[in-house]
Amino acid sequence: MLSNLQILFLGGNKFTGQIPASITNCSGLRMFAVSAKFHLPAKTGRLTSLTLFNMGVNHFEAQTAEDWNFLSSLTNCSDLQQVYLDHNYKLGGVLPSAVANLSVGLQVLNVGGNAISGSIPSGIGNLVGLERLVLYENHFTGNIPEGIGRLRRLQWLTLDENNLSGKIPPSVGNLTQLYYLTAPYNTLRGPIPATIGRLQSLTYLVLSNNFLHGAIPEEVANLTVLSDTIDLRFNLLTGSLPSDLGNLKNVENFFVSGNRLRGQIPSTLGDCKVLEYLALDANFFQGSIPSALGNLAGLKGLNLTKNNLTGEIPQTLSSIDGLQELYLSHNELSGAIPESLQNLSSLFSIDLSFNHLQGPVPTEGVFSNITLMSIVGNDGLCGGSQSLHLPACPAQPHGRRRSISVPLAVAIPTLCFCFLSAIVSVLVYCRKKHNKTQFTSSTSPFDGQYPMISYAELLRSTAGFDAANLIGRGRFGSVYKATLEHDNRTVAVKVFDLQQSGSSRSFLAECEALSRIRHRNLVKIVTCCSSIDSDGADFKALVFDFMANKSLDRWLHPQLEDDSREHEEVSNLSLIQRLNIAIDVTEALDYLHNNCDPPIVHCDLKPSNILLDEDMVAHVGDFGLAKLLPEAISRSFADSTNSIGLKGSIGYVPPEYAEGNPVSVSGDAYSFGVLLLELLTGKSPVDEIFEEGLTLRRFVEMRGAMEIVDPALLLHDDGTIDWWNSVEECSTSLARIGLACTEQAPRDRMGMGELLHSYAPSTMCLSKRSKRRTMKMGNNT
Template sequence: MENFPNLEIIWLSGNHFSGLIPPEIGRLPKLYEVYMETNSLTGNVPSSVGNLSRLTNLHLEDNNLQGNIPSTLSQCPNLVNLTLGGNNLTGIISQELIHLSSSYVYLDLSRNHLIGFLPMEVGQLINLEHFDVSGNLLSGEIPPSLGSCKTIHYLDLQENFFQGTIPSDLSSLRGIETLSLARNNLSGTIPKFLENFPFLQSLNLSYNNLEGMVPMEGIFRNATATSVQGNTKLCGGIPEFQLPKCEFRHSSKRGLSLTLKLVSYQNLLKATDGFSSANLIGMGSFGSVYKGLLDQCETTIAIKVLNLDRHGAAKSFIAECEALKNIRHRNLVKVLSACSGFDYRGSDFKALIYEFMVNGSLEEWLHPAQTSIDTNQRPRSLTFSQRLNIAIDVAMALDYLHHQCHVPIVHCDLKPSNVLLDNDMIGHVGDFGLARFLPRTLEDGFGNQSSSIGVKGTIGYTPPEYGMGHEVWPQGDVYSYGILLLEMFTGKRPTGDMFGGSSNLYNFVKAALPEQVLDIVDPVLIQEKGEGEMSGNQHLTEASTRIRMKVEESLVSILGVGVACSADMPGERLDITDAMAEMCRIRNKLRADKMLD
């Protein structure tokens, strides 16, 4: 590049260029426009771009760039348009990048892995018209200083971990046309000032924790232009929103606060009493889970601390953040915040903060002898009804991940220890550290993504085709679900001592169906339904015989679903939607016969 000292514009957009951006680019003193977007460029954005004092446009979006955003960009006083979206950039949005350069008109940092807070200095971007940081891992509150960006037309903060309320300072953005705050952890009510924005054409507040009455004027009169779905505590609004009527009464029930400010290492240290072993509630492949308590609101939380010395732990942290920020479902574990910083030794520290599940994991309930369940406070095992309900909860979670998300997600590590139970014994699928996104394609419905990049799952629950290099796909989760279902109703682990060689849980159950089903199910279920007494009673009543037959019939059907999902040949497996429908049909029939508690 030194041979072109008078070069003013580089225009290489939309090609298949790969490799690095040469650091020599900083030796082109007259360069003022760079267009390298939509290529396959890798490596870092060279810090030498800070030498380009005339630079007005830098477009690097939709490449494979990584590393931090160079703070030297703040040395480009004329930089008007900066687009870095759709890369693999990490680190924070530095204060230097923002407050030393107020010239930005168009700033796009979306679809990366940026962490930390959005700097308060963003309010100094008085010329900003388009601002997009969506699809990152940003946390904390939305800076009220954004209200100073009065020329802004487009503001997209969706798909992050922003918390707290929508700042009232944003009421000054009266020229805004598009506003998206969707898929965060925002709470509080919807500000009425949004009704008064005369140019607002698109408003997306979906999938937060907003509550109270939905306004009815301005853009809120247009259900096509406004989205408020996924906020379960909203009420009122126009009929098209299909929300319940508002009931203006105070509730004494204290709910979980989702306006967490617990994002620093110091606060997590305090919440867990110095990560005391007394608060250790679980160990996973990439870290430890602690129970913590927030002093301000006496809210119990679960904190997953990543062991960054383990290979793949940092990648697992990003994968879990990426998955959990995009999904909201009753049967998925809810992530409340993320923490990324340094511990007291100056070492990297990463943690995820979840809603605490008071009844622990399904693993603890299925195999209490091998766990630390307090049997004085919990029953020794799950009832038939509880197992059936939890199995349906898990199926609904997988159906949502596979078929209802904008981008299909494969969990890749479904097993009893990753199914958590809340106070009402509702199942929640968690631990998305191995999750994979499967972009849809026109040809086959899903894009390919090889499992050879480290997706192993857990022995006993991983489908056989993954061991032969097959790409990750939804049918892999279906196999895991089938094994989980067989384990739940037989009480036998897929890795138990009785299985080895050609013998496995699938063959064990399949060989027993349908005649010997009562011989292989968890004995606790037989005792629960009175079968222990019936088997020794020579004077069975007609009613008890009918109960026995219906219990046996339902167990055959449930285990049949498990077998149909866990077949070695993927083509023989059910789709999770069909499995879920069949499990619901079994439950509905039992309820109609008054066989469920």
């Protein structure tokens, strides 16, 4: 009966049952989105005004042609622009050929993450308006249709993880606007078509894990605008690498591991100035390692394992200051390990095993930790750290020994004196520390920066740490609301549970971080207390300014609030409030990363650690896992995997931390990106809908802006088209920022300084909206 209804979004609920068939009478409906356990009306196609049809992330089931009638009926919708059917894990059967009869204006067709079998309909080329075709993670078989080359507006094509066979059709070269092409984990055969060289907009090419054979076409080297990745790993490719690879001056990742490539590694690779990861392992390359690779100033990872390379390790590799991973094992390399490799401060993993290397092993840098290196299978090596148990290197000539005897005669007594002095200093320090621990009144790690407060006063101000004053719990303790006696000031007292493993370290880490920082968007420390409680046990607490509106988590997910009364009082955050919170957090992180010396990495950014004052200004808190950056960078792999700073919170921890990489500002950027996407969608990264490969990032990436926004935002609708356009424009901008911060590779993520400038489109669209509304109200007046 709602004859004027144009937009109906029913996502973010747990509705079940049948969508009333009468909905098909809403002839003006333009946008229809459901995310629940609904069943669709059979005559959905009567909604002839539809432009958006989103049934993604549901529990729809389809096996027979009859089950797919709803899609066939959509052929009546001549204005249809976007169809999302992704991540319905029981949506199987064969994709009907009628999909080729959908509107020629269709721009997006997403059926990824389902159980669809059969062939890709041969008529798919009829959808000449398509810009994005997403077919990944299904059970499609057969060939990629030749007609796909008719989709000349196509920009995004993903065919990953199907059972596609046959050749890649040469007609793919007609897709000249394509910038994203992936088809890994299929059974594609035949050569890589030379026509791919015509895709001059391509930035991302992944054809790994197939059975492609033949040589890599020379035309691939002509993809001069390709700025991200070429991934051809684990195929049956033969021949040599194109000699003109140096033309790929913008490519960041080049992977051809696990093929049958031969010949020499072209020195022209040294011209790929922005290359960061180069993997040529598990092939049959021969000859020497080109010294020109030392020109790759930004290279972070080099893998040449399992080839037939000969000669010495080039000294020029030591000039790559940012090199982090170097793998040269299982080759025929000879000569000495360049001593200068130990000077690469970023190098945290090196494998030189099973070669013919000789001479001394360096002892500094990555070579000082045997968990970060492997040199087994090189019988000619000697020396190195004692833990390697290598034979001593041959002694220097006799004359050489005499020349150093005098300095040794001076150095040995000097070292002994220094050693004894160190012992005395340690004993004095321990005595002082022992005396200090006997002091039972309150002491402060802040060395007089703040007024000290006693345990007794905290006990009184919280009514004995009464549960009625409890306002939150964390992994290392509890937070209480308190009123200080001496100035009647309302504060929050964070009491550390010292029985919890890591709690003391968290207290010290937070003290160290808070003693260094001052910013309006960081939680302000009032004082701290390190004392003895009434039972004689150690007591540690931090006292902060009280935040009247508690944590952001409470606003985004009020259903999790313990107090049902407060749950009812929580209002939905408007888009401008969410944008302001995002900007507040960005400014706090920009200060920590770029204006502190040394920089500070927060390591646990999430909504529960973002606190809101009475004016809804955001303050970043909980520095219990924070790390000073020089410490984080210098920490070895073995140490960092056990570090409390790398645990973080599930859903917000960047993927590289799980691989043992040290903490970094890029890690905070990833956590912030997740936080921003959560602000926009209202969905936690550990929401129950995110399973079987679907993540918060992918949920946002594969949908339009208005399909992913938190439905609560729509409660602020003032009924004007202008409002809708502003929200869509702002949401699109914020989604792009969130995706830019959550890139898989740390190097690809946006930094906080750059990010602050990226809010301009969002703030502009909302400020224009505010201005227009003010003018409208003025005219009414």
